[in-house]
Amino acid sequence: MTRESYINAGLTFLLVLVPFWAWSTGQAYILTLCTKVAILALAGVGLNIALGLGGLVSFGHAAFFGIGGYAMGILASHAQTFDPIMDWPILIEGTKSMPVIWLVAVVASSLAALLIGALSLRTSGVYFIMITLAFGQMLYYFTIGWPAYGGEDGLSIYVRNSFPGLNTLVPVQFLILSYVVLGLALLFSARLARAPFGLALTAARQNADRVETVGIAPYRLRLVAFVISGSITGLAGALFADLNRFISPTMFSWHTSGEIMIFVILGGVGRLYGPVAGAALFILLEHLLGGVSEYWKIFLGALLLAVVLFARGGLIGTLAGREVAHG
Amino acid sequence: MAEPLLQTRGITKSFGALTASDAISLDLRPGEIHALIGPNGAGKSTLIKQIAGNMKPDSGTVHFLGQDVTALDTVARARLGLGRTFQISALAMDFTVLQNAVLGALGARGGVMRFFRPVMKDRALLERAHEALECVGLQDHAAMRTAELSHGQRRQLEVAVALTLKPKAFLMDEPMAGLGAGGSKRLTGFLDGLRAEAPILLVEHDMDAVFALADRISVLVYGQVIATGTADEIRANPDVRRAYLGEEDAA
Incomplete structure (x- = not known):
């Protein structure tokens, strides 16, 4: 085992220990915080595939996060008013079932990622950042002006959606559900990084000429990575909406894109557990410093600056040392 | 004579008033090392890019394995078996x-x-x-x-x-660049054996290596191939001496 995998194991242990302690002492608020960490980490795991493996600095992942959230909001709001989404040519009704909502969220966000990626991946560098940002902002303003689902005010869902065999209203059950989804995403992401696709994608990040010269088209690799990345972030959006039982255009705003990117950078770009460490640190700081000052993000900003200047590998990178090439 | 594996037919490429490739016809035959030499700015890189597929010629065609590959990109040409190495x-x-x-x-x-x-x-x-x-x-x-x-x-x-x-053919852009004398010599020995695997179109500045290795040499000056021939023929060619070797001796 490498040092990094010990650190990952330790982090996993902590992330299980804290909610266990909170559960046994009956602190529901801490459980909710842990759930939030898991869901935001999931969004980061998505971005980390594009940003960490592919080197694609997407500043528009809020688009997918928001699409996932609105997939949940639209389906659940129609279900709670018993008003079908459409009745012609085929009847489509809302649903309160999480698996169905997740499926819709994943499909919708991957389609959006396919479209956005197909256009924006023709550019690179600063233009890519700007185009992805523009797509995110487009959806943000669109939802603000979309009265059917609350417009600027957003939309509340009164009862959390259901999952077969679970009572999702019990905080610890929803927490376990979120942890399992995050765990599966991490597992998938770990395998992806070591698979042929991961090798070619990380090679394209380092040197696109090299990849072309061995007969692999970098554009296709990046597009597929972008779609996988967007769909995982979309799934996180659906879960996040369910955690808050609320959706609003804020999910689409560039602040959200920035925050997802902050999780990845704080934790360690391209590190498997980077987004987990980053999201945990972010929520921890919000929880600890948010009580001290309303302006806690000043400290976050200073920390981010320190990471970018002095600890490029983020939290995981600093603890684990330089990435060892995986054999 | 063996059918050429790789061939350019009248490739022309201009950037504004500058003609970087002027009706260049070259070929690479099985088992040979064909070296492409020329002073800086002669259009070697432009030619290499058109052969590899990074750049489309204004006119003329590139043929590889008997197939017109002019419309194919680098990825497709690599898949057909064009093995390329870069200058950097x-x-x-x-x-x-x-x-x-x-x-x-x-x-x-x-x-x-x-x-x-x-x-x-x-x-x-x-x-x-x-x-x-x-x-x-x-x-x-x-x-x-x-x-x-x-x-x-x-x-x-x-x-x-x-x-x-x-690969069915190698396209090597200055493999000796930045190597010391020892390294250059070792690589020369290696390339010498490599031509049995697949022929090499070699762009190179290192004249010792070129004259030691090449079965044929083409000299590119101002976008035009002014001569193609064996090492001895090239050495004896008065145009080449004037345009290229002479300049270098004077420098």
Whole structure:
């Protein structure tokens, strides 16, 4: 085992220990915080595939996060008013079932990622950042002006959606559900990084000429990575909406894109557990410093600056040392 | 005479008033090393890009393995079996040496859209990668990070990655660039043996290497091929002496 995998194991242990302690002492608020960490980490795991493996600095992942959230909001709001989404040519009704909502969220966000990626991946560098940002902002303003689902005010869902065999209203059950989804995403992401696709994608990040010269088209690799990345972030959006039982255009705003990117950078770009460490640190700081000052993000900003200047590998990178090439 | 593997027919490329490639017709025959020389700014890089597929000629065609590949991009030409090495090493520097070679083997085999099985445990790919590394003498450095290789070793690795593709022809852009005398000599010896695998179109500044290796030499000046012939013919050619070798002697 490498040092990094010990650190990952330790982090996993902590992330299980804290909610266990909170559960046994009956602190529901801490459980909710842990759930939030898991869901935001999931969004980061998505971005980390594009940003960490592919080197694609997407500043528009809020688009997918928001699409996932609105997939949940639209389906659940129609279900709670018993008003079908459409009745012609085929009847489509809302649903309160999480698996169905997740499926819709994943499909919708991957389609959006396919479209956005197909256009924006023709550019690179600063233009890519700007185009992805523009797509995110487009959806943000669109939802603000979309009265059917609350417009600027957003939309509340009164009862959390259901999952077969679970009572999702019990905080610890929803927490376990979120942890399992995050765990599966991490597992998938770990395998992806070591698979042929991961090798070619990380090679394209380092040197696109090299990849072309061995007969692999970098554009296709990046597009597929972008779609996988967007769909995982979309799934996180659906879960996040369910955690808050609320959706609003804020999910689409560039602040959200920035925050997802902050999780990845704080934790360690391209590190498997980077987004987990980053999201945990972010929520921890919000929880600890948010009580001290309303302006806690000043400290976050200073920390981010320190990471970018002095600890490029983020939290995981600093603890684990330089990435060892995986054999 | 053997059918040429790679051929350009009347390739022309202009940038504004500058004609970088002026009706260039070249060919590469099986088993030979064909060197392309010319002073700086003669249009060697432009020509290489058009042969590799980075750049489309304004007119003229490129033929590879008897097929018109003018419309194909670099990826498609690489798949057909055009093994290219770059003037400035194009390698994944954070990878190990072995990973770079496996990447080549992966490109050659296909199946890059696989998401679950660890690529570094794929027997067939590893075998091909090790074989290529052994061929260039890098087998003992397989686990080393590519960024830690010396300049010469990187050149060798470039050739090894090209070898994993089992190319039908090599396109090498100044492989000797930046090598010391010793390294240059070693690589010359290696390329000498390589022509048995596949013919090489070699762009090179190192005249010792060119005259030692090349079966034929073409001289490019101001976008035009002013002469093609054996080393002796080129040495004796008065146009070449005036346009190129003479200038260099004077310098």
